Amino acid sequence: MQLTPEEQAMYDGKHGIAIEKSMEILVALGDIYGAENMVDITSAQISGVSYKTIGEAGLEYLDELAASGVKVKVPSTLNPAGIDLERWEDLKFSKQFAEKQNKIIAAYQKMGISTTCTCTPYLVGNVPIMGSHIAWSESSAVCYANSVLGARTNREGGPGALAAAICGKTAAYGYHLDEGRKAKYVFELEIPLKGVDYGALGYIVGKIVGGGVPYFKLKNIPSINELKSLGAALASSGAVALYHVEGVTPEYEEALKSEDMELIERISVTEDDVMDARKKLSTTAQKPDLICIGCPHASLDEIEKIAEKISGRKLSTPFWVCTSIPVKAAADRMGYTKTIENAGGKLICDTCMVVSPIEDLGFKVIGVDSAKAANYVPTMCGLDVVYDEFEDLIE
Numbered sequence: 001m002q003l004t005p006e007e008q009a010m011y012d013g014k015h016g017i018a019i020e021k022s023m024e025i026l027v028a029l030g031d032i033y034g035a036e037n038m039v040d041i042t043s044a045q046i047s048g049v050s051y052k053t054i055g056e057a058g059l060e061y062l063d064e065l066a067a068s069g070v071k072v073k074v075p076s077t078l079n080p081a082g083i084d085l086e087r088w089e090d091l092k093f094s095k096q097f098a099e100k101q102n103k104i105i106a107a108y109q110k111m112g113i114s115t116t117c118t119c120t121p122y123l124v125g126n127v128p129i130m131g132s133h134i135a136w137s138e139s140s141a142v143c144y145a146n147s148v149l150g151a152r153t154n155r156e157g158g159p160g161a162l163a164a165a166i167c168g169k170t171a172a173y174g175y176h177l178d179e180g181r182k183a184k185y186v187f188e189l190e191i192p193l194k195g196v197d198y199g200a201l202g203y204i205v206g207k208i209v210g211g212g213v214p215y216f217k218l219k220n221i222p223s224i225n226e227l228k229s230l231g232a233a234l235a236s237s238g239a240v241a242l243y244h245v246e247g248v249t250p251e252y253e254e255a256l257k258s259e260d261m262e263l264i265e266r267i268s269v270t271e272d273d274v275m276d277a278r279k280k281l282s283t284t285a286q287k288p289d290l291i292c293i294g295c296p297h298a299s300l301d302e303i304e305k306i307a308e309k310i311s312g313r314k315l316s317t318p319f320w321v322c323t324s325i326p327v328k329a330a331a332d333r334m335g336y337t338k339t340i341e342n343a344g345g346k347l348i349c350d351t352c353m354v355v356s357p358i359e360d361l362g363f364k365v366i367g368v369d370s371a372k373a374a375n376y377v378p379t380m381c382g383l384d385v386v387y388d389e390f391e392d393l394i395e
């Protein structure tokens with residue numbers, strides 16, 4: 001890779017050991033993927049936060065880095081942790097887990113990273129502008145940033161995103177380059193979609209394209225919340241980091257301009273395909289013993305719809321809505337939190353049904369309206385899932 005004099009000095013250790021090690025990671029990634037140079041980034045979003053996923057080795061790595069006194073160079077936010085950092089006791093998470101989790105959060109905080117702990121940073125102030133280079137690592141947020149906002153990021157791993165945040169740079173390859181953003185597949189929908197159909201579509205298409213870039217011709221205009229669900233599903237059943245929707249996402253017109261148009265694969269998606277995927281995403285027909293909404297973390301208007309649905313009713317099953325601290329603050333002010341709590345539900349912050357040790361709380365079947373959660377809960381938590389619209393789960 002061609003480094004500028006400033007980058008070379010960072011790489012040579014002239015700015016301290018933490019920056020040197022971080023540049024080594026970035027240069028190694030650049031070499032592997034054939035990058036010619038670095039680009040400056042405007043923000044980072046860092047995964048590898050839950051003690052459940054990074055364990056003792058991750059905690060030691062972060063402690064060491066934080067002890068060096070290094071600080072991030074760009075605005076940076078964290079992915080969800082393993083617990084609600086304020087209400088973990090109420091939710092019955094263990095003290096030992098909470099202690100480890102708090103040490104991880106403290107290490108990130110020491111490095112100047114905002115401990116918002118959410119997978120929807122774009123709902124709470126980490127909003128990159130179109131064309132800007134960023135280093136994000138939560139796969140659903142990567143998909144949203146590339147596709148809906150038109151920012152440019154690869155699917156960074158946690159250490160790669162942290163190294164980029166520390167250096168303020170990342171290697172220019174993949175989705176940072178125009179060529180990496182062209183569509184390789186066109187999916188034409190035969191029917192209009194709504195609600196959990198978008199997750200089912202993402203589940204089908206992710207399996208077909210793997211890490212490719214799909215282009216959708218939809219029969220209707222999706223909402224922002226539906227785009228967030230679609231991206232999360234694409235990123236979890238495949239390794240999608242970018243998709244285009246004709247007439248909707250900002251780069252769709254450029255996406256199909258390629259010299260190799262005949263290499264683009266065209267695929268129809270039928271009603272049966274969508275219904276079949278919806279069925280496959282449930283692993284059981286049993287009644288859930290926990291309903292958990294908010295994957296990716298719920299937006300204020302999703303919480304409003306939930307509050308409307310359960311206002312004045314009493315829920316017979318534990319009911320959680322996962323979101324971020326800033327969105328919950330707005331929901332508190334709007335009265336939605338009170339409505340949900342009066343019905344027996346809970347607004348949970350900082351964590352989710354996948355990265356928390358939910359399997360230790362005695363639940364066996366979780367009801368979700370997220371294809372990503374339906375995909376991950378059985379493998380990461382060992383529980384069964386029921387995939388359905390949140391209204392039907394509530395009923």
Ligand code: F3S
Binds near residue numbers: 119232351354373
């Ligand atoms: Fe977010 Fe957890 Fe889903 S991190 S995207 S709520 S699996």
